[in-house]
Amino acid sequence: QKEVEQNSGPLSVPEGAIASLNCTYSDRGSQSFFWYRQYSGKSPELIMSIYSNGDKEDGRFTAQLNKASQYVSLLIRDSQPSDSATYLCAVMKGNAGNMLTFGGGTRLMVKP
Amino acid sequence: SQTIHQWPATLVQPVGSPLSLECTVEGTSNPNLYWYRQAAGRGLQLLFYSVGIGQISSEVPQNLSASRPQDRQFILSSKKLLLSDSGFYLCAWNQGTGIEKLFFGSGTQLSVL
Numbered sequence: 001q002k003e004v005e006q007n008s009g010p011l012s013v014p015e016g017a018i019a020s021l022n023c024t025y026s027d028r029g030s031q032s033f034f035w036y037r038q039y040s041g042k043s044p045e046l047i048m049s050i051y052s053n054g055d056k057e058d059g060r061f062t063a064q065l066n067k068a069s070q071y072v073s074l075l076i077r078d079s080q081p082s083d084s085a086t087y088l089c090a091v092m093k094g095n096a097g098n099m100l101t102f103g104g105g106t107r108l109m110v111k112p
Numbered sequence: 113s114q115t116i117h118q119w120p121a122t123l124v125q126p127v128g129s130p131l132s133l134e135c136t137v138e139g140t141s142n143p144n145l146y147w148y149r150q151a152a153g154r155g156l157q158l159l160f161y162s163v164g165i166g167q168i169s170s171e172v173p174q175n176l177s178a179s180r181p182q183d184r185q186f187i188l189s190s191k192k193l194l195l196s197d198s199g200f201y202l203c204a205w206n207q208g209t210g211i212e213k214l215f216f217g218s219g220t221q222l223s224v225l
Contacts, residue, residue, distance in 0.1 A: 034213065034214070041200075041221070042218070042219070043202055043216040043217060043218050043219045044156070044202070044216050045216075046213055046214070046215065049213060088155065088156065090214070099146075099158065099161060100214055101158075102155045102156040103155055104154060104155035105155055
């Protein structure tokens with residue numbers, strides 16, 4: 001079992017729809033969770049962080065965390081073609097210092 | 113504000129040649145520094161991390177090495193590149209104070225031919 005798992009996609013949604021990206025993790029002691037956006041050929045860019053159960057909203061983005069189910073998700077409302085990218089889920093394990101473990105990423109395609 | 117610089121942006125090297133990639137961070141002191149590699153269409157693989165000058169931890173044994181000669185400088189090296197060393201190399205930093213947000217440099221696309 002991979003430590004952080006994501007569906008590789010591609011996830012295709014029409015412009016204006018809600019894109020839902022999911023991530024599961026194996027270490028119950030994980031403390032911090034992050035979503036990064038990576039455009040092709042570019043470096044990852046941090047877009048959301050979440051540390052406690054529930055929802056966290058920032059503009060069109062909502063991160064959701066459920067530690068009991070070891071599940072974290074990212075919702076993108078009113079999806080735009082410019083949101084087309086690979087979204088990486090990253091998890092800091094409880095005993096890993098300050099190091100993050102990344103999932104393989106989900107490729108999102110928003111079609112006009 | 114803090115910035116991270118990484119160079120070169122692209123590099124084409126023959127098999128067996130040496131490698132040196134450099135990364136510097138500005139606007140902070142004593143950062144944690146990291147080297148990641150991303151193969152085409154794959155996730156990020158942590159190669160090395162450093163919590164201070166001269167302190168290097170390796171996550172994946174291979175023909176690469178890292179050094180931290182100064183507080184905000186991190187260097188990735190190889191004496192002889194392999195075809196399998198091709199990939200997108202990313203330097204990253206965080207402050208290591210309990211807030212683990214990781215910030216990446218612009219990356220180096222390395223092609224070994």
